[in-house]
Amino acid sequence: MTSTLRNRMMLVVGLVAGIAASLMYSASAETPPEKLAATPSVACKPSNLAVAGGRTLKAEDFEEPQACGKCHQRQMKGWQGSMHSLAFKDPVFQAEWALAVKATEGKALNDCGGCHTAIGVTTGTVKFDPSMGKHGGFTVAKQGEHGVSCEVCHSVSGSTAKNSPTGQPGNASLVLNPGETKYGPLLKSVSGYHETQYSELHTKAEFCGSCHNIFHSENKFPIEHTYDEWKSSPYAQADIPCQDCHMVPVEVANQVADRMVRAKDVPNHGLGGLAAKGAKVEREIVHDHGFVGGNAVIAAALGSPGAEEHKAEALKRLQGVADLDMDVRVGKGGAQELRVKVTNLRAGHHLPTSLTFIRRIWLDVAITDDQGRVILRSGELDANNRVDEDTVIFGNHSVDKAGKPTINPWEIASFTQLNTIPPKGFRFGKYAFKLPADAKGFKVVVKLNYQSYDQAVADKLLGKGAVLVPTIEMKALTRSYGADLKMVEARTLASR
Numbered sequence: 001m002t003s004t005l006r007n008r009m010m011l012v013v014g015l016v017a018g019i020a021a022s023l024m025y026s027a028s029a030e031t032p033p034e035k036l037a038a039t040p041s042v043a044c045k046p047s048n049l050a051v052a053g054g055r056t057l058k059a060e061d062f063e064e065p066q067a068c069g070k071c072h073q074r075q076m077k078g079w080q081g082s083m084h085s086l087a088f089k090d091p092v093f094q095a096e097w098a099l100a101v102k103a104t105e106g107k108a109l110n111d112c113g114g115c116h117t118a119i120g121v122t123t124g125t126v127k128f129d130p131s132m133g134k135h136g137g138f139t140v141a142k143q144g145e146h147g148v149s150c151e152v153c154h155s156v157s158g159s160t161a162k163n164s165p166t167g168q169p170g171n172a173s174l175v176l177n178p179g180e181t182k183y184g185p186l187l188k189s190v191s192g193y194h195e196t197q198y199s200e201l202h203t204k205a206e207f208c209g210s211c212h213n214i215f216h217s218e219n220k221f222p223i224e225h226t227y228d229e230w231k232s233s234p235y236a237q238a239d240i241p242c243q244d245c246h247m248v249p250v251e252v253a254n255q256v257a258d259r260m261v262r263a264k265d266v267p268n269h270g271l272g273g274l275a276a277k278g279a280k281v282e283r284e285i286v287h288d289h290g291f292v293g294g295n296a297v298i299a300a301a302l303g304s305p306g307a308e309e310h311k312a313e314a315l316k317r318l319q320g321v322a323d324l325d326m327d328v329r330v331g332k333g334g335a336q337e338l339r340v341k342v343t344n345l346r347a348g349h350h351l352p353t354s355l356t357f358i359r360r361i362w363l364d365v366a367i368t369d370d371q372g373r374v375i376l377r378s379g380e381l382d383a384n385n386r387v388d389e390d391t392v393i394f395g396n397h398s399v400d401k402a403g404k405p406t407i408n409p410w411e412i413a414s415f416t417q418l419n420t421i422p423p424k425g426f427r428f429g430k431y432a433f434k435l436p437a438d439a440k441g442f443k444v445v446v447k448l449n450y451q452s453y454d455q456a457v458a459d460k461l462l463g464k465g466a467v468l469v470p471t472i473e474m475k476a477l478t479r480s481y482g483a484d485l486k487m488v489e490a491r492t493l494a495s496r
C-alpha cells in the first residue's frame with residue numbers, strides 16, 4: 001500500500017520535474033547543464049573523467065545494474081552478456097592493467113580504470129592488490145565491479161572532450177552526475193523511480209568516442225581510434241552513429257550498412273515497444289544494449305549470463321562484415337600471382353579496429369594442383385595455435401619509443417606498419433606461386449580468420465594453456481582454374 005502510494009507520488013513529482021526539465025532545456029538550449037563541468041577532475045587524473053559540480057562521490061551514489069533491470073528488462077538482457085558488463089572483471093584486461101600499474105608506479109590505476117571502471121575511479125574505491133592472480137589484481141566497491149554499467153552511461157551529463165589533445169572525445173572524456181536523474185535519449189520520458197533528462201549526447205557517436213578513442217596519457221600517441229576512423233567514414237557522412245550498429249541486433253545492423261540508412265529507417269526492424277515496465281508510450285526503437293563486437297571469448301569463459309547469445313551475435317557480426325574475392329594472373333618473371341581482395345562491407349570503422357595491434361584477422365590460403373600437390377600454403381595455424389611471420393595479417397604493428405615491438409599500451413609510441421581495412425574500402429593479399437609444367441589446373445581455397453588475441457599473448461597474460469584462443473572463420477572462398485589461369489569453377493561467390 002505505502003510503497004504504491006510512494007511510487008505514485010514519485011510519479012507525479014517525476015512528471016512535473018520532467019516537464020520542468022524539458023522546458024528548461026529548450027529555454028536555454030545554448031548553455032545546456034552539461035557545460036557546467038567541462039574540466040577533468042584532479043582526483044581522476046590522468047583520465048579525462050570529471051564529476052559534475054566537483055562533488056566527492058561515494059559508491060552508494062551509484063546503483064547496481066540489477067536494480068535497473070527490474071524495469072528495463074530488454075536493456076538488461078543485452079547488456080549482461082556484453083563486454084561492457086565485464087570491462088572491470090575481464091581477466092585479459094586485469095592482467096595487462098596489473099602489468100601497467102607496476103610499470104608506471106601506479107599512474108595506470110586511474111588511466112586505465114577511467115574507461116574500464118569509471119565508478120571505481122570517481123569514488124576512489126579501486127585498489128591494486130599485488131598478491132592477487134598471476135600478475136596482481138584489483139578490488140573495487142561492488143558498484144564498480146560492473147565495468148561500464150547502466151549507471152556509468154546514464155549518469156553522463158556532459159563531455160570534457162575540449163581538454164583532450166585534439167579537442168576530440170577520448171580517454172573517458174565524460175562528466176558524471178550520478179543521483180536521482182537518469183540522462184538518456186528519450187523526449188518526454190516519465191519514470192516513477194527516477195527523474196529523467198533528455199541528453200542529445202547519448203544519441204551521438206561522440207558519446208561512445210569518449211572511451212573508444214585512446215591516447216597515451218604522456219606521449220599522446222593515438223593508440224586506439226575507433227571514433228576517429230568512424231568520423232572520417234561514409235557512415236559519419238550519412239549520420240549513422242555507433243548506436244545504430246551496436247545497440248540493435250546484428251541483423252538490423254547489417255541492413256543499416258547495406259542500405260546506408262539509420263536503424264530507425266530499416267523497413268520492419270521490429271524494435272519498437274516499451275522502454276520500461278510501466279512505461280506509458282511506445283517508443284520507435286528500444287535499444288537492445290548488446291554492444292556486440294568481435295569478442296566471443298571472455299563472456300563465455302566467465303560463464304556470464306547471456307554469454308551464449310552474445311557469442312552467437314559476435315559470430316554473426318564477424319561472418320557478415322567482410323567480402324572475399326580473388327584473381328590469378330601472370331606476375332613478374334613468369335610466375336603466377338594470386339591476389340585476394342578483402343572488402344570491409346559493414347564495419348563503421350577500420351577492420352579490425354581499436355586494439356589493431358592485438359586482434360588478428362588474417363588470410364589462410366591453400367593452392368593445390370589437379371594432382372593433389374600443394375603449390376602454396378600460407379596462414380595455417382601451427383601446433384602452438386599461431387600463424388607464422390609471412391602470413392598476410394590485417395592490423396597495425398606497434399613499437400615503443402626505441403622502435404622495439406610492443407603491444408603494451410603504456411609503452412606504445414608509434415605504429416610502423418598500417419594494414420587495417422577502411423570502411424567500405426578493401427586491401428589485397430598477394431601471393432606468387434609456380435605451377436608445375438605438367439599441372440592441368442589448380443584449386444585455390446581462401447579463408448579469412450579472426451582471433452581476439454595471439455595465443456602467445458593469452459599465454460603470457462593468463463598462464464600457459466589457460467585459454468585456447470578460438471579461431472573464427474569469417475569468410476571462405478574456393479575457386480578452380482585451368483593451367484591457362486582461366487577460372488573453371490566458382491563456389492561461395494555464387495551464393496553471396
Ligand code: HEC
Nearest residue numbers: 068072075076079148149150153185202203243275286287
Ligand atoms: C555504454 C553505455 C550504456 C550502457 C552501459 C547502458 N546504456 Fe542505456 N543507453 C545508452 C545510449 C547511448 C542510449 C541511447 C541510444 C540512442 O538513442 O541512440 C541508451 C538508451 C537507454 C534507454 C532508453 C530506451 C532505449 O533503450 O533506447 C534506457 C531506458 C536505457 N538505456 C537503460 C539502460 C539500462 C537499464 C542499462 C543497464 C542494464 C543501460 N541502459 C546500459 C548507453 C548505455
Ligand code: HEC
Nearest residue numbers: 092093096097100111112115171172211213214354355409
Ligand atoms: C579511453 C578508454 C580506455 C582506456 C583509457 C583504456 N582502455 Fe582498455 N579498452 C578500451 C576499449 C574501448 C576496449 C575494447 C576494444 C575492443 O574490444 O575492440 C578495451 C580493451 C582492452 C583490452 C582487451 C580486453 C579483451 O579481453 O579483449 C585490454 C587488455 C585493455 N583494454 C587494457 C588496457 C590497459 C592496460 C589500459 C591502461 C594502460 C587501458 N586498457 C586503458 C578502452 C580503454
Ligand code: HEC
Nearest residue numbers: 068071150182184185186189190191193196197275276279
Ligand atoms: C520502477 C521501474 C524503473 C526502475 C527500477 C528504473 N527505471 Fe528507468 N525508467 C522507467 C520508466 C517507466 C521510464 C520511462 C520510459 C519512457 O519514457 O518511455 C524510464 C526511463 C529511463 C531512461 C530514459 C531517460 C531519458 O530521458 O531518455 C533511462 C536512461 C533510465 N530509465 C535508466 C535507468 C537506470 C540506469 C536505472 C537503474 C539505476 C533505472 N532506469 C531504473 C522505469 C524504471
Ligand code: HEC
Nearest residue numbers: 083087090093115116208211242243246291292293294295
Ligand atoms: C565509459 C567508457 C565507455 C563508453 C562510454 C562506451 N564504451 Fe564500449 N567499451 C568500453 C570498454 C572499456 C570496453 C572493453 C571491455 C573489455 O574488453 O574488457 C568496451 C567494449 C565495447 C564493445 C565490445 C568490443 C568487442 O571486442 O566485442 C563494443 C562493440 C562497444 N564497446 C561499443 C560501444 C558503443 C557503441 C558505445 C556508445 C553507445 C560505447 N561502447 C560506449 C568502454 C566504453
Ligand code: HEC
Nearest residue numbers: 208212227230241242245257293294321346347348352353
Ligand atoms: C555500420 C555499422 C557499424 C558502425 C556505424 C560502427 N560499427 Fe563497430 N563494428 C561493426 C562491425 C561489423 C564490427 C565487427 C568487425 C570488427 O571487429 O571490426 C564492429 C566491431 C566493433 C568493435 C570490436 C572490434 C574488435 O574486434 O575488437 C568495437 C569496439 C566497435 N565496433 C565500436 C564502435 C564504435 C565506438 C563506433 C562508433 C564510433 C562503431 N563501432 C560504429 C559495425 C559498426
